[in-house]
Ligand SMILES: Cc1ncc(COP(=O)(O)O)c(C=O)c1O
């Protein structure tokens with residue numbers, strides 16, 4: 001039995017085995033780890049003595065010496081570039097020296113000391129537990145996310161572990177008998193979108209930096225509504241001031257009220273998201289405000305866990321396709337990175353093909369893809385019901401192109417009518433999805449119709465926000481109040497007199513139609 005195999009079998013799932021051994025100290029593991037408050041963990045999880053090893057201490061059966069202690073670590077490096085340049089995650093930095101994007105690079109050699117089976121077992125053992133912080137879908141993968149942060153510095157709302165919904169009826173009835181279609185409901189989450197996954201990481205790191213007396217008074221973002229909601233909630237939980245730049249009248253009321261309720265400093269601006277993004281970048285380079293948009297690569301470390309979670313939910317089988325709506329384009333790369341790490345560390349043997357779906361009114365990536373990835377040109381994004389992806393100059397364009405090229409990826413687009421009809425069709429099979437999910441479902445429909453995605457291909461559509469944030473769009477659709485749109489699946493309420501005969505009349509007609 002190898003050392004790694006031994007670890008897999010012997011260690012308690014809730015405590016990492018590397019905590020157990022150093023050359024001259026032994027650690028005993030207290031079996032009372034199933035308590036929940038953070039402060040308990042620090043004081044009672046592990047008792048350190050310098051005496052002989054306790055029974056749970058890792059030893060090898062073939063008398064090999066334990067491998068040297070390999071603490072996991074990560075640092076910033078320039079994105080997709082071979083250079084010696086790197087920065088500690090404790091630095092406040094968003095761009096490389098050449099002005100390019102950064103990426104969080106993990107010490108893969110340290111992680112590779114453990115095989116795929118070890119990681120699968122460890123991650124699986126943490127699902128659904130209340131143990132701090134591993135009950136979070138993000139922090140259950142802590143060693144791959146922010147390995148060096150103290151558990152006490154983590155700000156988590158136990159995000160992640162979202163439902164992977166078998167869209168059985170939708171697939172069979174709407175997509176010519178598709179039988180292995182799944183919707184990953186990332187929007188069924190603390191603030192109603194996938195942004196929670198990234199924000200727990202970013203705000204936790206800010207919490208750590210502030211404890212280190214780094215000059216950070218607050219955290220700020222530009223937003224189309226979901227990033228601002230997540231930022232303000234996590235900052236409120238941590239007691240850290242948050243500042244959000246919102247394009248006036250371009251986000252839903254439900255999204256607007258979230259940062260207001262969470263006590264953020266809300267600036268409503270007479271511009272679009274791209275205008276807000278430009279301003280927040282300028283402001284955060286002058287004031288002690290930390291940038292929380294996905295330009296900051298820390299965010300993507302949390303978001304990538306959704307990809308790992310999908311594999312986990314399929315019992316570590318790899319789906320054929322994953323379809324993701326794209327705006328500022330951080331998430332498509334986050335998914336790629338999550339899948340790729342699982343492949344590199346031996347949890348799976350391949351990665352899925354990725355599809356990025358854009359609204360036709362905000363489609364710079366689609367145009368770039370159609371041009372054969374020639375020079376990228378930003379666009380002026382116009383109004384779309386998929387308002388959270390109304391972005392014409394995405395900050396993560398390079399990351400998205402990289403992810404798509406390296407996953408044999410595809411980009412598709414959806415018109416307003418297509419995305420609203422698709423959203424309504426999905427809702428009619430029991431979901432309640434946001435318009436962005438509608439965009440992704442249109443991409444799926446088009447790829448099915450062209451025969452690119454097969455009937456039995458295992459396909460995951462990533463649903464990025466909760467439908468309740470976009471109730472007004474649904475109300476407009478179902479009241480047929482959208483100019484120039486047929487609203488073919490509208491299902492408006494029937495007004496009827498509160499009289500027996502009138503009710504019988506409408507019900508008889510209805511029952512003859514549905515029977
Ligand atoms: C609901 C929703 N879906 C999709 C996206 C697109 O994600 P990304 O900006 O990472 O491409 C966003 C934000 O941009 C969003 O808020």
Ligand SMILES: N[C@@H](CCOP(=O)(O)O)C(=O)O
Nearest residue numbers: 223224225226227293294328
């Ligand atoms: N949809 C986003 C747009 C900003 O994206 P980010 O991932 O760069 O923060 C939002 O909700 O604001």
